[in-house]
Amino acid sequence: MGRGPVELKRIENKINRQVTFSKRRNGLLKKAYELSVLCDAEVALIVFSSRGKLYEFSSVGMNRTLERYQRCCYTPQDNSAIDRETQNWYQEVSKLKAKYESLQRSQRHLLGEDLGPLSIKELQNLEKQLEGALSQARQRKTQIMIEQMEELRRKERHLGDINKQLKNKLEAGQGSLRAIQGSWDSTPLVDANNTFPAHPTQSNSMDCEPTLQIGYHHYVPPEGSTVPRSVACESNFIQGWVL
Incomplete structure (x- = not known):
């Protein structure tokens, strides 16, 4: 019993359709290959699936093959349009x-x-152009120099x-230094009881750290003082080597 004719319509079942x-x-690709081999024909086949996948x-x-197809499909009217476009491009290039x-x-x-x-x-026109260009160049140069x-x-x-x-900072610092030097110079070395006060660099408070004074200030007893010279020399020695 032979097969009946197949109705050509879209297959609704997705799996059967695939x-x-x-x-x-x-089968189509096989037939295209057989046609090209048996008949020595130039065959090109392009197939897109429903999902957009390409088979060729x-x-x-x-x-x-596509270039040959485009050349064969052009009509004389199209060729004349191409010739006109080519001529326009040639004129533009010229x-x-x-x-x-x-x-x-x-x-x-x-x-x-x-x-x-x-x-x-x-030549006169060329001279005017050069003069104008030179004037603009000079103006631009002057402007740049002024900005600089x-x-x-x-x-x-x-x-x-x-x-x-x-x-100002230096003068303020020098003023502070003069004030400190003036306070040092005004400090007496011997008080009224003929006792030797502490060196100006030392502090009466015990919270300050000890300092080492190298050298001594030369003490000259004032006129009419009753302090013997030996005591003055001894005070110079003690005061010079205070720790």
């Missing part, structure tokens, strides 16, 4: 080339080269302010 696609795709076959190369040559010639003229073919009027001078003046003022601040 199985049928796989079988018939393989080409007997001589897909790009080569214009750009002429403009480029003109710019090169103008550059040589500005550099003082190839001035022989120029007429007097052209302003920047240097700002730096000078800033450094002057810093110098004044340092000078």
Whole structure:
């Protein structure tokens, strides 16, 4: 009993549809290969599945076959359109080339080269162009120099302010040093009871750390003092080597 005709419609069952696609795709690729071999034909086959997956076959190369297909599909009207577009591009290239040559010639003229073919009027125009360019260059140079001078003046003022601040700090420090030296000079070495006070660098408080004084201050007894010279020398020695 033979098979009946298969109704050509979309297979609703997803699994059956996928199985049928796989079988018939393989058969189609096999037939394309057999056709290219048996008949020496240039065959190209492109298949996209429902999921977007690509399957292809080409007997001589897909790009080569597609290019041949595009050449065969062009009509004379399309060829004329391409010719017109090519001609337009050729004219555009010619214009750009002429403009480029003109710019090169103008550059040589500005550099003082190839001035022989120029007429007097052209030379006068060239002279005006050079004068205008020179004037603009000088103006720009002057502007840059003025900006640099302003920047240097700002730096000078800033450094002057810093110098004044340092000078004020130095004068304040010197004033404090003079005050300390004045307090040392006003400290008597012998009090009214002919006793020797502590050295100015020492403190009466026991909380201060001990210091070592190397050398001694030369003590000269005042006029009319009853302190013997030997006691004065001894006080110099003791006061000079206080720990």
